[in-house]
Amino acid sequence: MSTTTTPHRLWQNTRYLTWLVSDTSKGLASALFGFAVPLLALVITNDPAQAGIIAGAGMVARVLLTLVGGIIADRHRRIVLMLVGSILGIVLAGAFTLLALGGALTFATLLVIDVLLAARSGLFDVAGESALKEIVPDDAMGRAQAANQGRDAALQLAGGPLGGLLLGVGGWLVGAVMTLCHLVAAVTAGLLGGQVRRAGIADVGALDEDDGGAPPARPNAWREFREGFGWLLSRPDLGGVMLIMTIVNLGFNAAITTAVYALQQAGHSELLIGTVSAAIGAVMLVGAIVAPLLVPRIPAGVLTIGGLAVVALGAVVLSFASAPWTVAAVLGATVLLVPALNAGMMGYFMVATPSRLLGRANSAMGVLAMGAMPLAPLIAGFGLAGLGRQGTILICAALCVVAAALAIGNRALRSLPVESRWAAHAARYEGD
Numbered sequence: 001m002s003t004t005t006t007p008h009r010l011w012q013n014t015r016y017l018t019w020l021v022s023d024t025s026k027g028l029a030s031a032l033f034g035f036a037v038p039l040l041a042l043v044i045t046n047d048p049a050q051a052g053i054i055a056g057a058g059m060v061a062r063v064l065l066t067l068v069g070g071i072i073a074d075r076h077r078r079i080v081l082m083l084v085g086s087i088l089g090i091v092l093a094g095a096f097t098l099l100a101l102g103g104a105l106t107f108a109t110l111l112v113i114d115v116l117l118a119a120r121s122g123l124f125d126v127a128g129e130s131a132l133k134e135i136v137p138d139d140a141m142g143r144a145q146a147a148n149q150g151r152d153a154a155l156q157l158a159g160g161p162l163g164g165l166l167l168g169v170g171g172w173l174v175g176a177v178m179t180l181c182h183l184v185a186a187v188t189a190g191l192l193g194g195q196v197r198r199a200g201i202a203d204v205g206a207l208d209e210d211d212g213g214a215p216p217a218r219p220n221a222w223r224e225f226r227e228g229f230g231w232l233l234s235r236p237d238l239g240g241v242m243l244i245m246t247i248v249n250l251g252f253n254a255a256i257t258t259a260v261y262a263l264q265q266a267g268h269s270e271l272l273i274g275t276v277s278a279a280i281g282a283v284m285l286v287g288a289i290v291a292p293l294l295v296p297r298i299p300a301g302v303l304t305i306g307g308l309a310v311v312a313l314g315a316v317v318l319s320f321a322s323a324p325w326t327v328a329a330v331l332g333a334t335v336l337l338v339p340a341l342n343a344g345m346m347g348y349f350m351v352a353t354p355s356r357l358l359g360r361a362n363s364a365m366g367v368l369a370m371g372a373m374p375l376a377p378l379i380a381g382f383g384l385a386g387l388g389r390q391g392t393i394l395i396c397a398a399l400c401v402v403a404a405a406l407a408i409g410n411r412a413l414r415s416l417p418v419e420s421r422w423a424a425h426a427a428r429y430e431g432d
Contacts, residue, residue, distance in 0.1 A: 008140035015135045015195050016144060022082060022188035023128055024151050029089060029181035030121060031159030033096075036167050036174045037114055045107050054111050058118035063367055065122030070363025071224050073127040074356060079196060082131060082189040085124025089182030092117050097175030105171060126366065130358040133350055134201050135192075142295035142347035142419035149339035150288030157281045228360025236412040237429050238352060241304075241345060244403050244410070246368045248308060250375055251399025252334075255315045256280075257380040258396065259327050262389040268324055276328045283332035288339035300344035301416035307341030308404040310334060315397035319390045348416055352426035 010016060037058075041051035073081060096113050099105050136144045166173045233239040263273050294303060314334025321330045353361045383392030407413055417425050 008137045010136070010140050010143050010147065013136065013140075015192060015199065015201075016132075018188050018192045018195060019128075019132060019135055020147070020151065022086070022185045022192060023148075024155070025181045025184040025188070026086060026089065026125070026128070027151070027155050028159070029093065029178040029185070030117075031155045032163045032166065032174055032178055032181075033093075033114075033117060035159050035163030036171065037110060039167060040105060040171055041107070041110055044105055044110065050107050054107070054114050057111060058114040061115045062118040062122040065119045066126060066363045066366050067122075067225065068221075069123045069126040070228060070360040071221050072123060073130045073359025073362070074224065074228070076127075078127040078131040078134075078359070079189060079193045081124055081127035083186055083193065085120060085127070086182050086186035086189055088120050088124070089117070090179055090186060092120060093175055093178035093182055097172050097179060100170065100172035100175055126359050126363050129362050130355075131192075133353075133355055133358055134196070138351045138423040139420050141350050141422070142300070142343055143292045145347040145350070146288060146291035146295055146339065146343035148346075149291055149343050150285060153281055153285040153288045153339065157278060157285060225360060228357050229364050231357055232353075232361045232364055235352070235429055237416065237426065238349060240406070240410045241349075241413060242365065242368055244308070244406050244413075245345070245365075247399055247406070248311060248403035250379075251396045251403065252311055252315060253376040254379040254383075255318055255393050255396035255400070256331065257376045258383060258389060258392045259318060259321075259331070261380050261384055262322070263324055263327065265384070266322070272324055276324050276331075279328045280331045280335060284335050284339060287336045288343075290336075291340040291343045294340045295343050295347065296419045298340075299417050300348050300419070300422070301414045303337070303340050303344040304413060304416070305404070305407045307337040308400070308407050310337050312397065312400040312404040315393065315400045319393040319397060322389070344416070344419075347419065348422050348426070351422040352429070 038051055038055055041054045045051060092113065099109055099113070132141075132144065163174065166177055232242065260273060260277070263276070311334055314330055318327065318330050318334070321327050349361075349365065350358070379396065380392065383395065387395070412429075415425075416422075
């Protein structure tokens with residue numbers, strides 16, 4: 001990993017910019033499909049249960065195959081895997097386009113396409129995320145993660161309106177744009193491979209680098225999986241954070257879902273509810289723009305604890321807010337620091353994790369984050385039926401308060417420094 005004596009200018013790093021275009025194109029394709037599939041499923045089947053089966057099957061496929069994707073990312077060249085995943089995306093998106101043009105979209109075909117695209121994401125997206133470690137220096141990783149947060153917020157804002165516009169013409173147009181997005185992702189992944197080779201940067205996985213060890217004669221997926229998870233849990237500066245983030249993700253997402261369900265049950269229009277969601281996304285985008293200014297100046301531990309405290313307070317206040325614009329204002333204020341929190345934690349995680357383990361550690365973090373997500377609508381649905389809106393949100397708020405308290409009590413988390421000192425701080429734990 002190269003080092004610099006002056007602050008790294010991220011936007012002059014052509015390798016990072018090429019990676020960002022590739023990853024963003026792939027992300028836009030996923031956002032469009034994620035928006036279109038539930039609506040298409042409802043139109044085609046006229047059965048919410050069947051639509052739920054399609055969405056649930058895709059989620060399960062992605063979660064399970066993300067674990068496999070982490071192992072693959074640590075075994076093989078990650079930029080090559082980015083290219084392979086994008087080519088597979090072209091094939092699947094093209095197949096979806098042809099099925100839509102031919103009027104052949106049914107419950108079965110939508111289920112198969114959704115599972116295959118989710119499997120593609122699980123198998124190959126981890127490699128793209130892990131490749132960033134070899135492209136961006138440690139002292140700029142926080143700003144790179146902040147930029148990624150801004151990109152994700154922009155996709156969240158644009159995915160729905162753009163998907164709705166395309167779907168208004170026909171499902172085939174959604175597929176055509178997805179195909180184009182994966183094509184751009186493939187071309188830029190190929191360009192990135194050439195840039196990395198010319199710069200003399202190794203595009204390798206775990207079995208070829210770091211400790212200089214030779215690859216085992218017989219790779220063992222279970223052993224490799226346990227090694228990555230075990231390393232992550234053994235790190236005082238990272239292991240506890242996994243539990244904290246899982247709890248707060250569950251609590252806050254369940255609170256948001258409950259608030260949205262309650263708005264719908266109160267008779268507010270889908271347009272108004274969508275506008276509330278868009279307003280929250282807009283605040284997230286503002287927070288992502290501010291995040292690159294905060295991460296180099298404020299210790300990551302302070303950002304994380306402060307952000308979690310604001311989330312916990314916001315969840316409590318949300319239980320007393322019922323009017324749509326009051327809900328939007330409370331949630332907007334609550335999520336303002338979330339991009340900086342995510343950028344600080346993910347940036348430090350990328351710096352602290354050895355490249356040979358990064359794929360598996362990334363997949364473990366992703367699975368923990370995604371694994372709690374299916375519980376959010378269950379908590380919201382059963383909670384609204386049994387406890388009502390305020391009681392359900394207060395339970396969600398209690399989870400957020402627990403996460404904030406665990407963060408405050410975590411000495412390793414409290415001591416996380418500013419971006420420029422992450423590498424030196426992480427090195428203190430390497431012998432543990």
